[in-house]
Amino acid sequence: MTFTGKQLTTQLDADGTLTLQLNDKTWDAPKPGQVLVKVEASPINPSDLGLLFASADTENAAYSPGKVVAKMPDNATRAMKARHGMAMPAGNEAAGMVVAAGEGAEALMGKRVACVPGSAYASYAYAEAAMCMPVEASAEQAASSFVNPMTALGFTETMKLEGFTGIVHAAAASNLGQMLVKICLEDGIPLVNIVRSEDQVKLLKDLGATHVLNMTDADFMPKLIDAIAETKAMIGFDPIGGGTLASQILTAMEAAASRGAAFSRYGSSEPKKVYIYGALDLGPTILNRAFGLTWDLAGWLLTPFMMKAGMEIVGRMRARVGKDLTTTFASHYARRGSLEDMLTKDAVAMYNARRTGEKYLAVP
Amino acid sequence: MTFTGKQLTTQLDADGTLTLQLNDKTWDAPKPGQVLVKVEASPINPSDLGLLFASADTENAAYSPGKVVAKMPDNATRAMKARHGMAMPAGNEAAGMVVAAGEGAEALMGKRVACVPGSAYASYAYAEAAMCMPVEASAEQAASSFVNPMTALGFTETMKLEGFTGIVHAAAASNLGQMLVKICLEDGIPLVNIVRSEDQVKLLKDLGATHVLNMTDADFMPKLIDAIAETKAMIGFDPIGGGTLASQILTAMEAAASRGAAFSRYGSSEPKKVYIYGALDLGPTILNRAFGLTWDLAGWLLTPFMMKAGMEIVGRMRARVGKDLTTTFASHYARRGSLEDMLTKDAVAMYNARRTGEKYLAVP
Numbered sequence: 001m002t003f004t005g006k007q008l009t010t011q012l013d014a015d016g017t018l019t020l021q022l023n024d025k026t027w028d029a030p031k032p033g034q035v036l037v038k039v040e041a042s043p044i045n046p047s048d049l050g051l052l053f054a055s056a057d058t059e060n061a062a063y064s065p066g067k068v069v070a071k072m073p074d075n076a077t078r079a080m081k082a083r084h085g086m087a088m089p090a091g092n093e094a095a096g097m098v099v100a101a102g103e104g105a106e107a108l109m110g111k112r113v114a115c116v117p118g119s120a121y122a123s124y125a126y127a128e129a130a131m132c133m134p135v136e137a138s139a140e141q142a143a144s145s146f147v148n149p150m151t152a153l154g155f156t157e158t159m160k161l162e163g164f165t166g167i168v169h170a171a172a173a174s175n176l177g178q179m180l181v182k183i184c185l186e187d188g189i190p191l192v193n194i195v196r197s198e199d200q201v202k203l204l205k206d207l208g209a210t211h212v213l214n215m216t217d218a219d220f221m222p223k224l225i226d227a228i229a230e231t232k233a234m235i236g237f238d239p240i241g242g243g244t245l246a247s248q249i250l251t252a253m254e255a256a257a258s259r260g261a262a263f264s265r266y267g268s269s270e271p272k273k274v275y276i277y278g279a280l281d282l283g284p285t286i287l288n289r290a291f292g293l294t295w296d297l298a299g300w301l302l303t304p305f306m307m308k309a310g311m312e313i314v315g316r317m318r319a320r321v322g323k324d325l326t327t328t329f330a331s332h333y334a335r336r337g338s339l340e341d342m343l344t345k346d347a348v349a350m351y352n353a354r355r356t357g358e359k360y361l362a363v364p
Numbered sequence: 365m366t367f368t369g370k371q372l373t374t375q376l377d378a379d380g381t382l383t384l385q386l387n388d389k390t391w392d393a394p395k396p397g398q399v400l401v402k403v404e405a406s407p408i409n410p411s412d413l414g415l416l417f418a419s420a421d422t423e424n425a426a427y428s429p430g431k432v433v434a435k436m437p438d439n440a441t442r443a444m445k446a447r448h449g450m451a452m453p454a455g456n457e458a459a460g461m462v463v464a465a466g467e468g469a470e471a472l473m474g475k476r477v478a479c480v481p482g483s484a485y486a487s488y489a490y491a492e493a494a495m496c497m498p499v500e501a502s503a504e505q506a507a508s509s510f511v512n513p514m515t516a517l518g519f520t521e522t523m524k525l526e527g528f529t530g531i532v533h534a535a536a537a538s539n540l541g542q543m544l545v546k547i548c549l550e551d552g553i554p555l556v557n558i559v560r561s562e563d564q565v566k567l568l569k570d571l572g573a574t575h576v577l578n579m580t581d582a583d584f585m586p587k588l589i590d591a592i593a594e595t596k597a598m599i600g601f602d603p604i605g606g607g608t609l610a611s612q613i614l615t616a617m618e619a620a621a622s623r624g625a626a627f628s629r630y631g632s633s634e635p636k637k638v639y640i641y642g643a644l645d646l647g648p649t650i651l652n653r654a655f656g657l658t659w660d661l662a663g664w665l666l667t668p669f670m671m672k673a674g675m676e677i678v679g680r681m682r683a684r685v686g687k688d689l690t691t692t693f694a695s696h697y698a699r700r701g702s703l704e705d706m707l708t709k710d711a712v713a714m715y716n717a718r719r720t721g722e723k724y725l726a727v728p
Contacts, residue, residue, distance in 0.1 A: 051629040079654055082627035241653060263446035265415040266665050277657070285651040289605060289643065290443055293663035301630050301657040 001100065003027040003036065005123020006066075006364070008339055009087035010052050016077040018056045022066040022339055023087070027124045032103035034126050037113060040139035042094035042120035043331065044342075044351050044360045045147050046239065046278050051090045054080065055282055058352050063345045091120030091362070095135065095142035105129035114145035114325075121339060123364050133318060137325050143361060144175070144331040147302065149321040151277070152179040152329075154305050155237050156189055157313055162273070166190035166233030168224075168249050171240055171280060172212070173200035173356045175331045181209045182328040190231035192224070194245070200356065215245070221252060229256035236274040237300065242281030246274045246297060247288050254291035267292010275300035280354050333361040365464065367391040367400065369487020370430075370728070372703055373451035374416050380441040382420045386430040386703055387451070391488045396467035398490050401477060404503035406458035406484035407695065408706075408715050408724045409511050410603065410642050415454045418444065419646055422716050427709045455484030455726070459499065459506035469493035478509035478689075485703060487728050497682060501689050507725060508539070508695040511666065513685040515641070516543040516693075518669050519601050520553055521677055526637070530554035530597030532588075532613050535604055535644060536576070537564035537720045539695045545573045546692040554595035556588070558609070564720065579609070585616060593620035600638040601664065606645030610638045610661060611652050618655035631656010639664035644718050697725040 007025040012018050030036045044052075054076055061070035072080075093116050101109045113132040117125035135142040159167055169180055172193035184191040185208050192211040193204050204212045211227045213220060227233070234257070236249045250272055257268035272291065277300040287297070306314050321329050334350070334357065341347050342362050351360035371389040376382050394400045408416075418440055425434035436444075457480050465473045477496040481489035499506040523531055533544055536557035548555040549572050556575040557568050568576045575591045577584060592598070598621070600613045614636055621632035636655065641664040651661070670678050685693050698714070698721065705711050706726050715724035 047629075075654075080627065082622060082625065086627070088627075247648075258446060261446065263444065263450070263452075265411075266667075269668060276653070279653065284611075285653055287649040287651070289640070289649055293641070293665040294668060296660065296662040298660040298662075299657035303630075304633060304658060 001029065003099065003124050006339055007089055007119065007122035008091070008342070010090055011085070011087045012072060012077065012080055012083050014077070014084045016072045016074060018053070018070045018072045020052065020068040020343060022343070025122065027126070030100055030102040030105070030126050033105060033129055034102045035098045035105050035108050035113070035129050035132060036100040037094065037096040037115055037117065037125050037127050038099045039094045039096040039120055039122060039125055039364045040112075041096070041143035042091045042362045042364070043144045043333070044362065045092060046280065046354055047147060048090055048092055049352060049354065050279070051088065053348070053352055058348050061345075063343070066340055066343055068343050068348065089119035089122065091122070091125070092116060092118055093144065093146040094120035094125065095139040095145070096125070098132070099124070102129070108132055108134065112139065112142065114142040116146050121342065121362055121364070133322055135322070135325060140333070140361065141326050141330070145321055145325055145329065148176040148179060148331065149329040150306070150317055151302050152176050152183055153317040153320065154302055154309075155180060156183055156187060157309055157317065158275070158300070158305065159189070159235050161309065162235065163271075164235040164273070166192070166231040166235075168192045168194065168228065168233045168236035170194045170236065170238040170245055170249070171196075171356065173203055174239070175359060178204070178207060179329055181207045186328065190233055192227045192231055192233045194224070196356070221248065224248070224252040225255045228252050229259055234270060234272045238274055238276050239278030240281045241276045241279040241285060242283035244286045244288070246276060246285055249274050250291040250295050250297070251288065254295070264292070267294060269294050272296070273298070277301070332357070332359065334358045336361045336363050338362075339364050365393065367463065367488050370703055371453055371483065371486035372455070372706070374454055375449070375451040376436055376441065376444055376447050378441070378448045380436045380438060382417070382434045382436045384416065384432040384707055386707070389486065391490070394464055394466040394469070394490050397469060397493055398466045399462045399469050399472050399477070399493050399496060400464040401458065401460040401479055401481065401489050401491050402463045403458045403460040403484055403486060403489055403728045404476075405460070405507035406455045406726045406728070407508045407697070408726065409456060410644065410718055411511060412454055412456055413716060413718065414643070415452065417712070417716055422712050425709075427707070430704055430707055432707050432712065453483030453486065455486070455489070456480060456482055457508065457510040458484035458489065459503040459509070460489070462496070463488070466493070472496055472498065476503065476506065478506040480510050485706065485726055485728070497686055499686070499689060504697070504725065505690050505694070509685055509689055509693065512540040512543060512695065513693040514670070514681055515666050516540050516547055517681040517684065518666060518673075519544060520547055520551060521673055521681065522639070522664070522669065523553070523599050525673065526599065527635075528599040528637070530556070530595040530599075532556045532558065532592065532597045532600035534558045534600065534602040534609055534613070535560075535720065537567055538603070539723060542568070542571060543693055545571045550692065554597055556591045556595055556597045558588070560720070585612065588612070588616040589619045592616050593623055598634060598636045602638055602640050603642030604645045605640045605643040605649060606647035608650045608652070610640060610649055613638050614655040614659050614661070615652065618659070628656070631658060633658050636660070637662070641665070696721070696723065698722040700725045700727050702726075703728050
């Protein structure tokens with residue numbers, strides 16, 4: 001039995017031409033351990049945008065039905081040499097119905113699952129059965145049950161694994177940030193939320209968050225130092241990446257750790273760490289290094305974290321997501337559309353802006 | 365029995381006035397576990413300069429015999445609030461004769477020791493007996509037997525503890541860098557040296573170094589990528605701190621790790637890490653983040669490293685330094701002078717420039 005439909009691919013050529021388009025495609029029976037999922041809903045996450053468009057100029061791109069042709073900056077084109085000339089599928093996660101099952105995956109046949117195919121912007125997608133989670137919820141409710149929920153839970157697990165006891169989170173009003181607020185409330189983990197507007201302060205306060213700081217306030221830094229001193233939140237997670245925020249967080253941690261302590265030319269000996277887990281700002285990260293010599297800044301990525309955490313922790317995380325899919329881990333979307341709609345200029349302009357609260361759900 | 369002499373102190377006041385001066389001082393009998401050392405020779409390391417002058421304006425300071433009064437920039441004055449008004453002694457390490465011993469330290473009486481008093485710019489200094497190493501060598505040969513040798517050995521131990529197999533070292537022509545070249549040759553550890561001039565390339569090549577790259581060369585980056593690909597040197601140590609070098613090292617590591625690998629939107633999954641262990645450039649650290657999400661940038665400091673490494677490793681390191689003090693761990697000085705000379709304008713101008721190969725030895 002074969003299935004036919006469309007699949008979105010993104011191709012970067014050596015001359016900097018980026019082409020996204022829908023192609024007709026046929027799916028055969030899945031391999032052992034895999035299932036074939038009829039995709040019902042798939043979100044566009046920031047991590048998907050890095051593959052779909054990266055830093056291409058979508059403003060001046062050529063849009064036609066089912067096709068976008070854009071120009072990638074030269075340095076980005078060079079940096080992504082390994083993908084030149086390849087038509088790559090995209091779409092990390094989805095929810096959909098299992099329409100065919102490979103050997104060993106027969107139990108999933110006919111069920112709705114949340115899955116992580118990596119090629120979800122399509123009519124159908126192959127997915128690893130071991131990563132599929134059967135769900136009672138609707139496809140829209142289940143579409144974002146992997147990336148954001150596992151990342152938010154991954155932050156609290158990382159905190160515990162590394163011996164920290166409280167978290168600073170930047171761009172905290174995102175879907176992921178709202179999940180983290182709920183998780184930390186449930187688990188009694190002190191959380192300092194950094195947001196960019198008074199509306200976002202209200203949003204998180206309404207969810208029950210204690211510490212919500214507006215980084216555009218004039219007294220943001222002293223407030224951040226106070227909040228960190230109170231919560232002992234010495235591990236931070238920053239999806240912005242560019243600019244000075246990671247440096248400011250480390251500086252505030254150092255100031256909080258040094259309060260009342262004797263002067264040390266090397267700074268406080270209290271461990272302080274910030275993870276950069278995204279690139280909402282593609283500009284350089286600027287560190288003033290006004291935080292002694294006991295500090296750590298690192299990249300955070302879900303897959304290596306899960307490999308380090310191991311099966312037991314990951315299994316516990318997955319079970320929690322399944323149980324609380326429509327409460328703690330609920331996602332919100334500003335727009336829904338077909339694969340064709342996803343490649344229109346106004347849709348791209350909306351979701352590629354990466355604005356908090358403006359998330360797109362593909363419904364093939 | 366009491367001993368009299370002079371001690372250098374550095375004091376920063378809240379108004380930004382930095383005062384270094386020599387004070388008359390009397391030393392009484394040392395406490396249990398301590399010795400009193402008559403200081404014969406004490407180097408000025410970059411780590412000492414952070415306490416002595418930090419970013420004060422030494423060019424326009426007022427110099428008088430045994431005294432320097434300089435202005436500290438406002439932001440630095442604020443950042444060092446915890447030391448306001450305190451006359452702090454300085455001088456991490458020294459060699460000298462034990463002239464008095466506290467309870468339990470009698471065996472060191474009358475011996476020349478290498479020691480880590482933290483107040484070595486003085487006629488006498490108290491030192492922990494457990495950190496003293498009796499030496500056969502001259503005072504000048506033994507003066508720098510702690511900070512640089514233990515730091516250089518600390519790099520190779522850090523590499524092993526964290527599972528790396530080769531090292532990138534920046535500002536590699538320093539005394540410390542020359543030690544690291546010799547250590548890595550002795551231990552068969554691949555080392556990529558980054559220097560700033562052809563003279564420095566020749567200096568390290570003459571010591572037997574294989575990979576010595578001049579960062580002012582136009583083809584520095586491709587050469588760095590080649591050297592890292594060849595050596596698998598995925599841990600770096602950078603004493604410069606400011607500027608783009610740490611970012612360039614991570615970028616080169618990423619490029620080397622990605623060679624021949626399939627494209628991944630998140631970059632290579634090979635761990636890559638750079639430690640910043642100094643601040644030869646006090647400017648901000650600029651990261652372009654063109655190195656995926658599997659990376660780590662952290663501060664490195666000798667004392668916390670030794671605490672983490674534990675007594676066995678540290679004991680082994682100390683024994684090696686004692687054995688090879690006049691060979692592998694030999695230091696070179698461009699100028700020697702009394703405590704009075706150390707506070708003259710031309711001496712300060714020379715050692716505070718932190719130029720490679722221009723190190724000052726205080727001989728009280």
